[in-house]
Amino acid sequence: MAADFRLRLWRSLLLLLSFSYTQAFYIPGWSIKSYKDNEAIPLLVNKVYSDNTQLQYAYYDLPFICPPTGVHHAGSSLLSGQSISLNLGEVLRGDRIMQSDIELFMGQDQECNFLCKKTVTRHDLKRAREMVEDGYVAEWIVDNLPGATSFVTVDKSRKYYAAGFKIGYKDISTSGHTRYYINNHLTIVIRYRKAPGKDGERGGKVVVGFEVYTKSIGPTKREESGCPTDINEVDTAMELYLQPNSTDFSVQYPHSSYHPPESEQDLEDGATLDIPYTYSVYWREDDKIEWAHRWDLYFVNQEEGSRIHWLAIINSLIISGLLSAIVAMILARTIRGDIKTYKDAAMEDGKLKGKRKSRPSSGARTPKTGEKVGTGLLDQVGDTENDADVSSDEEPLEDVTGWKLLHGDVFRAPAYGYLLAPLVGSGMQLVFMAVGLLFLSSLGILNPSFRGGFVSVGVGLFVFAGLFSGYFSGRVYKTFGGLNWRKNTLMTAILFPGLLFALVFILNLFVWAQASSTALPFGTLVGIIMLWLCIQLPLVYAGSWFGYVRTGAWEHPTKTTTLPRQVPTQAWYIQSPQSILLAGLIPFAVIFIELLFVFQSMWQDKSGYYYVFGFLSVVSIILILTIAEVTIVTIYIKLCSEDYNWWWHSFFVGGGSAIWVFVYCIWYYFTKLHIQGFVSSLLFFSYSFMACVVYGLLCGTIGFLTAYAFVRRIYGAIKAD
Secondary structure, three states: OHHHHHHHHHHHHHHHHHHHHHHOOOOOOOOOOOEOOOOEEEEEEEEEEOOOOOOOEEHHHOOOOOOOOOOEOOOOOOEOOOEOOOOHHHHHOOOOOEEEEEEEEOOOOEEEEEEEEEEEEHHHHHHHHHHHHOOOEEEEEEOOEEOEEEEEOOOOOOEEEEEOEEOEEEEEOOOOOEEEEEOOEEEEEEEEEEOOOHHHHOOOEEEEEEEEEEEOOOOOOEOOOOOEOOOOOOOOOOEOOOOOOOHHHHHHOOOOOOOOOOOHHHHOOOOEEEEEEEEEEEEEEOOOOOHHHOOHHHOHHHHHHHHHHHHHHHHHHHHHHHHHHHHHHHHHHHHHHHHHHHHHHHHHHHHHHHHOOOOOOOOOOOOOOOOOOOOOHHHHHOOOOOOOOOOOOOOOOOOOOHHHHHOOOOOOOOOOHHHHHHHHHHHHHHHHHHHHHHHHHHOOOOOOOOOOHHHHHHHHHHHHOHHHHHHHHHHHHHHOOOOOHHHHHHHHHHHHHHHHHHHHHHHHHHHHHOOOOOOOOHHHHHHHHHHHHHHHHHHHHHHHHHHHHHHOOOOOOOOOOOOOOOOOOOOOOOOHHHHHHHHHHHHHHHHHHHHHHHHHHHHHOOOOOOOOHHHHHHHHHHHHHHHHHHHHHHHHHHHHOOOOOOHHHHHHHHOOHHHHHHHHHHHHHHHOOOOOOHHHHHHHHHHHHHHHHHHHHHHHHHHHHHHHHHHHHHHHHHHOO
16 A cells, blocks of 8 residues: 555656646746737846856946937837836846837838947946956846847757847957957847737737847948948957057057057046947747747757756665665664563563562662662663653663663753754744745746746745744744743744845845945845844744744653763764764765756856756655655664764754755866856855755754654654553
8 A cells, every 4th residue: 555655656746747847937828918010019128147257237237338218119118228127036136127229019120220329438348348258148138038049959950049148259369369349239030920819810929039149340331320331241340449549559550450458547548439239120930939838949958958857866766765775674673673672671570570569668678788779770860750661669671772771861952952943943934935936836837937936936935934933943942941932933033034134235245346236225125124024023923922832842752851861982973073974965965966957057057047846846855755764864873872962963964965065066166167256256155155054954954853753753652552
């Protein structure tokens, strides 16, 4: 029966996996919008970003880009340069979406439109060259689709998109000097098809692709309108360079192509350069792309990774299966055998006591030579009155060894329990948030079309989960014998969120200094504080009151003695640091392969989208099982070594793999990334540290609750008849 249930469970998981793999990009019919012929479609500009830095900038904040005119264009209620409403997730990810001056009309090709002539100084050119050097790309948006650069696979069988387009490029001249060019002409290709349903029958069309092709065209050979005389044949590119304002150089090299470097004195000479910007628009009908699958092209280049995802799942299943066998052996053989031996010894001891009933019930007798006095099980720790199993006149159970000796100490409240309880509460808050995000993402509700939705919903779930945080924290605190539950509530609501907010605020100061759009606006910071103090704090209070006052502490199967046992010297592999590191390796091995894709999506391809949440959900389930099994094995070994200090140990063992994840972050930084600059490196390591803390709290809480259930189970079996 159990085997059939497990088989059905895995079939359901694989069915969910296959469904999410094909449908998690987009939900058909979700906010679909169609356009009539010649209907205006707004083009929005967002930001520029680079894989070589963590600093992003709003597109219109660049000093060498055409500024918005501030006029009203057809198809939008906003003025040019006016920001659209953003959700919290979009703000947190650095989006700054604004209405542009580029006009698009469904089905109308535009050979060339002049946008502006931007006059830039030497300082602006220097900034442009630095951004071209860092490989910055720009993101535009049409009908909620990001503008993309189109590529084809090596065998030319498939086309795929890379979101964004480069603002410029660099080239090495024959003299060995690097020259920088700006992409000042953009060719926009929008692919469309007939709208589905009755709307299509009435002439409606939907956008299924948005491509941007760049070109650098010099200022010469232009018409009066500002457009190039021939867009296809370009003689010179638009170089980001001004010759030094030096009379000696002009006289010595009147027709030279040599580019001497600019000096600091040259930067202040007031020289300027005019950069003309133009664009073209072409509409192409494409019936091969369904509207519901128009995001697929952004993921085609990642489909080959599906084999690696399956390999990750198989690897995780093998590790989890081996651990399951070990845990089953511990539960089915070792522990049951120990409990049976304990009960047999207790029954035998009871028979022996029955034969000695002729002993006087009161008074004291003089012990005979060699006879032991006060050798009851709990006499070894100096207390017999609170023992649930052995009275003061009982003889010892000779066969009782290992973890069974700890029944009077195993539930002793840990040191610094007032700190462990809030951590467990925060961990349960993160567990609820993570489960909710994975569930919604696997169903396709959180998809790339819902820009910023993953972060926004995550923040909402985290705030709402304050109820669970307060409940578990209050109940664990009551179990540890805590008295001031309001103080525990305040610590639960402030400890982890407060540390997280403090770190974000400090990092924000560094980003503010760089004038980056990654910096959170002051209003957003105030809004986050209000969410924290006005919504989450009351929810934590309500949950803590219910967990501490109404529900109360968990009941333990054995009573705790007054004086603690002396813990014997432990083997090196059982001691906390070594045990935590060794145990953390196993969960890390489960998620190692999937981490590669997550990191690539976060750090190397920030314009891309992580979409295989079905695989991630399955790996997460296996990870939870692995953490539970590793914690059970580790705590059982610790108890068998007569060490009852398992509370904190179970929490750290569960979250021990976070240490290896952070080590992996360091390795990834030095081997895979090309991040430059102090602020970008600081952001990488700070964000990585925060992510590892979140992961550690989440997994540590799972390990703690699993160990607690395991310990209650085995010591409850001793007390059972």
